[in-house]
Amino acid sequence: MQTSKLAVIIPCYNEELCISATVKRLLEVLDDLTIKNKITPDSYLYLIDDGSSDTTWEIIETLHTKTPDRVKAAKFVRNYGNQKALIAGLEGVRNLGCDCVVSIDADLQQDENSIEKFIDEYKNGYDVVLGVRNDRKTDSMFKKTTALMFYKLMNTFGVKIPVNHSDYRLVSKKALKIMEQYSERDLFLRGFFHDIGLKTTTVNFDVKPRFAGVSKFNFVRLLGLALNGITSYSIVPLRIISGLGFFMALFAFLIGVETVIEKLVFNNSPNGVATAIILLCFFGGLQIFCLGIIGEYVGQVYREVKSRPRYITEKELI
Ligand code: UDP
Numbered sequence: 001m002q003t004s005k006l007a008v009i010i011p012c013y014n015e016e017l018c019i020s021a022t023v024k025r026l027l028e029v030l031d032d033l034t035i036k037n038k039i040t041p042d043s044y045l046y047l048i049d050d051g052s053s054d055t056t057w058e059i060i061e062t063l064h065t066k067t068p069d070r071v072k073a074a075k076f077v078r079n080y081g082n083q084k085a086l087i088a089g090l091e092g093v094r095n096l097g098c099d100c101v102v103s104i105d106a107d108l109q110q111d112e113n114s115i116e117k118f119i120d121e122y123k124n125g126y127d128v129v130l131g132v133r134n135d136r137k138t139d140s141m142f143k144k145t146t147a148l149m150f151y152k153l154m155n156t157f158g159v160k161i162p163v164n165h166s167d168y169r170l171v172s173k174k175a176l177k178i179m180e181q182y183s184e185r186d187l188f189l190r191g192f193f194h195d196i197g198l199k200t201t202t203v204n205f206d207v208k209p210r211f212a213g214v215s216k217f218n219f220v221r222l223l224g225l226a227l228n229g230i231t232s233y234s235i236v237p238l239r240i241i242s243g244l245g246f247f248m249a250l251f252a253f254l255i256g257v258e259t260v261i262e263k264l265v266f267n268n269s270p271n272g273v274a275t276a277i278i279l280l281c282f283f284g285g286l287q288i289f290c291l292g293i294i295g296e297y298v299g300q301v302y303r304e305v306k307s308r309p310r311y312i313t314e315k316e317l318i
């Protein structure tokens with residue numbers, strides 16, 4: 001297979017402490033791969049500034065001025081979140097042109113040396129190469145637990161994503177082309193690349209501690225991502241609710257039968273105020289919870305139906 005043009009997309013949100021070192025290191029990786037004749041010399045980086053409020057964009061502009069052909073960038077008008085930044089990156093490089101694209105975090109937590117393995121797998125004919133982290137040694141206990149809950153929640157609710165794959169992956173031009181047909185506003189990338197069913201493989205990589213700065217992901221954001229993933233790719237929760245409704249009705253029916261029998265056979269009318277209150281609260285709570293789940297789906301429909309733009313780009317350096 002001939003050498004391929006590689007684009008590397010990097011979402012950046014308030015990464016002024018990392019971004020220069022990250023770009024320098026990734027350019028070295030590109031140089032190395034070019035020397036090994038695995039990628040073409042016109043391969044490039046594409047940074048997406050997700051509405052940073054620090055000097056990230058100024059630093060990116062300077063980096064672009066130094067090597068305009070190799071460092072390209074776009075800036076959002078505001079913070080849209082890392083998924084939107086990744087989507088903008090994929091769409092940006094699709095327009096600029098490339099054979100394959102790797103997405104990597106700006107803090108270089110993911111081992112950048114694995115990009116070579118990604119390329120090797122791409123050359124072996126894979127269209128999607130997913131980076132899977134070896135372990136979570138560098139994560140705090142809280143992060144470990146929430147991350148594990150995230151994958152468990154997704155898999156329980158029928159969203160098939162590989163465990164410990166974050167958004168470090170390579171996708172081919174073919175996958176980018178298919179993405180063009182998906183007009184969903186809240187595209188959940190991990191679900192999407194699994195769903196399209198192209199030839200997929202995984203590459204294991206090591207995770208390093210964050211190079212500088214702090215994590216932008218907290219529990220609420222992760223929960224938001226999980227809810228978007230589930231409501232985008234699975235209706236299992238709705239089915240569970242239907243099942244729950246059925247069993248609740250069955251339960252009420254049996255209790256009713258039991259009460260009638262007690263009255264007729266034993267002439268014993270049960271005095272169950274406490275039981276009634278407990279059951280009332282329990283089923284009341286359960287109903288509101290189920291309504292909330294249905295509400296998540298209605299919310300998803302609401303957002304999609306309005307089909308507002310996924311993001312607004314303020315500036316582009318290409
Ligand atoms: N990020 C982003 N927009 C956000 C939050 C994060 O573009 O609203 C970027 C961030 O700059 C980084 C990547 O997404 O490149 C992953 O974020 P982070 O390292 O904070 O998450 P963690 O590794 O802790 O999960």
Ligand code: MG
Nearest residue numbers: 105107109210
């Ligand atoms: Mg990180």
